[in-house]
Amino acid sequence: MTIRDLTRRDFLKTTGAITAAAALGGLPTDLFASGPRMATFPEKRELILMTSRPPQLETPMHIFKELITPNDALFVRWHLANIPTYVDMKEWRLKIGGNVEKELQLSMDDLKGYEKISYTAVIQCAGNSRSFFEPRVAGGQWGHGAMGNVTWTGVRLKDIMQKAGIKAGSVDLAFNGLDSAPLPKVPDFVKSLPVDKALEDDIMVAFEMNGKPLTMLNGFPARLIVPGWYATYWVKSLSDITVTTKVFEEFWMKPAYRIPDNDCGCVPPGATPKKTVPINKMTTRSFVINPSDGTTLSKGKLIELMGIAFSGGHSIRDVIVSVDGGKTWGEAKLGQDKGKYSWIQWFYPWKPEMTGSYTIMCRATNAIGDSQAIEKLWNPAGYLLNSVEKITITIS
Amino acid sequence: MKQILMIAAIIIVMTAGLASSGPGDSIKSIDLPDVKTVLADGPGKDTSEKFCNLCHSLDYITMQPRFSRVQWTGTVNKMIKTFGAPISDEDAKVIINYLATAYGNGK
Numbered sequence: 322m323t324i325r326d327l328t329r330r331d332f333l334k335t336t337g338a339i340t341a342a343a344a345l346g347g348l349p350t351d352l353f354a355s356g357p358r359m360a361t362f363p364e365k366r367e368l369i370l371m372t373s374r375p376p377q378l379e380t381p382m383h384i385f386k387e388l389i390t391p392n393d394a395l396f397v398r399w400h401l402a403n404i405p406t407y408v409d410m411k412e413w414r415l416k417i418g419g420n421v422e423k424e425l426q427l428s429m430d431d432l433k434g435y436e437k438i439s440y441t442a443v444i445q446c447a448g449n450s451r452s453f454f455e456p457r458v459a460g461g462q463w464g465h466g467a468m469g470n471v472t473w474t475g476v477r478l479k480d481i482m483q484k485a486g487i488k489a490g491s492v493d494l495a496f497n498g499l500d501s502a503p504l505p506k507v508p509d510f511v512k513s514l515p516v517d518k519a520l521e522d523d524i525m526v527a528f529e530m531n532g533k534p535l536t537m538l539n540g541f542p543a544r545l546i547v548p549g550w551y552a553t554y555w556v557k558s559l560s561d562i563t564v565t566t567k568v569f570e571e572f573w574m575k576p577a578y579r580i581p582d583n584d585c586g587c588v589p590p591g592a593t594p595k596k597t598v599p600i601n602k603m604t605t606r607s608f609v610i611n612p613s614d615g616t617t618l619s620k621g622k623l624i625e626l627m628g629i630a631f632s633g634g635h636s637i638r639d640v641i642v643s644v645d646g647g648k649t650w651g652e653a654k655l656g657q658d659k660g661k662y663s664w665i666q667w668f669y670p671w672k673p674e675m676t677g678s679y680t681i682m683c684r685a686t687n688a689i690g691d692s693q694a695i696e697k698l699w700n701p702a703g704y705l706l707n708s709v710e711k712i713t714i715t716i717s
Numbered sequence: 718m719k720q721i722l723m724i725a726a727i728i729i730v731m732t733a734g735l736a737s738s739g740p741g742d743s744i745k746s747i748d749l750p751d752v753k754t755v756l757a758d759g760p761g762k763d764t765s766e767k768f769c770n771l772c773h774s775l776d777y778i779t780m781q782p783r784f785s786r787v788q789w790t791g792t793v794n795k796m797i798k799t800f801g802a803p804i805s806d807e808d809a810k811v812i813i814n815y816l817a818t819a820y821g822n823g824k
Contacts, residue, residue, distance in 0.1 A: 358776075371776070372776045374773055408746075409743055409744045411743040452782075503771065504801055
């Protein structure tokens with residue numbers, strides 16, 4: 322699709338919605354109530370458009386029928402309007418500095434000189450599913466598609482930092498990328514991890530997704546991978562790693578991306594948390610992917626109910642499925658295990674013998690017993706949502 | 718057959734080698750599409766478009782749920798105080814009024 326087509330079509334969709342709403346005598350809550358607004362960005366297929374500047378694109382749920390999310394279908398989320406659209410690899414360097422023995426400036430060739438590692442890991446935006454909060458909260462109004470399951474290849478951050486030599490008294494590692502702010506006072510997007518976390522074996526500086534170089538919108542040429550943790554830490558188009566001697570508390574670490582400091586990371590709806598901590602590990606989640614919500618299927622035919630489950634770096638122990646709105650549950654069969662950071666597919670063959678409306682639900686439990694509540698949690702920023710998901714289908 | 722494949726493979730490798738050393742091949746660039754979002758009509762629309770567009774596209778507004786005047790006031794103040802948007806008190810009032818009317822929940 323050409324740029325002109327995209328603009329024209331979006332314009333038509335938008336004005337169409339406004340016209341329709343005007344005819345009904347009010348303005349729409351959601352200008353795109355007739356269906357999500359779609360857009361095609363470079364190296365991406367048509368995805369759900371959240372925002373265009375900076376780009377925020379969501380993956381449609383049907384894509385998650387695949388165990389691995391294709392590169393051109395993976396969601397996109399940037400914070401600052403000036404995103405990298407041009408990188409000269411002759412110039413690009415990953416700079417390591419701060420409280421280190423030896424500062425480094427690594428070219429891509431230098432980076433590829435370290436031992437290569439690869440694993441499959443769920444990447445999920447901290448704000449994934451925010452639009453399902455009740456009451457609603459401000460922020461990116463994602464459905465469930467700000468996630469994906471990707472095989473990442475790169476090198477261990479630990480190995481790089483060993484070369485640089487972290488000096489005594491170090492507290493955090495701060496990660497900065499090539500994106501920059503549109504106005505001088507807008508805080509640059511910099512994220513940090515405590516030294517101990519950053520030096521875990523599995524923290525990766527990745528330069529490939531699914532065997533190909535990173536797409537520009539997913540962080541070319543290299544990004545941080547913090548498997549099991551929300552993608553806010555997975556800094557894209559990584560350019561600088563700085564070792565600090567104090568807790569790093571710039572805007573995107575504090576007050577942004579914080580959760581209530583309690584077991585559930587939640588507060589009563591509308592309440593303000595007394596104390597917060599930086600968001601970290603992902604909660605356990607599962608979804609029904611097939612059939613899709615609202616589908617009509619035939620009585621007496623076998624349906625392969627299918628979905629996915631994952632948690633913050635712990636394997637999924639089991640997934641249970643209900644086809645009667647939670648009255649009874651049966652255990653699903655789990656698919657190929659691609660490791661503790663990957664999602665796993667679940668399958669539940671089911672032959673409905675009676676016509677009517679069915680509510681299908683799934684609930685995952687991970688290796689350490691974390692599961693999903695029926696009731697939705699709430700916090701002011703719209704994070705951690707992991708209540709049991711349900712879809713409704715009709716059997717005719 | 719094996720030999721032919723081998724020669725073909727060597728040629729491909731050589732060509733790839735040449736290509737990557739050619740001028741400009743170290744560069745990756747993309748062109749972002751120009752997506753337009755049309756805001757609802759109402760007093761203050763132009764002022765809102767002008768200032769909000771400084772830092773982000775207007776779909777940041779249209780994607781939000783309908784908020785109360787208090788919530789929109791909080792959002793606009795955050796843009797000014799936290800993100801340094803150069804919006805005068807007078808313009809802020811116009812923008813808040815526009816958002817609370819065109820994208821408000823009546824509260």
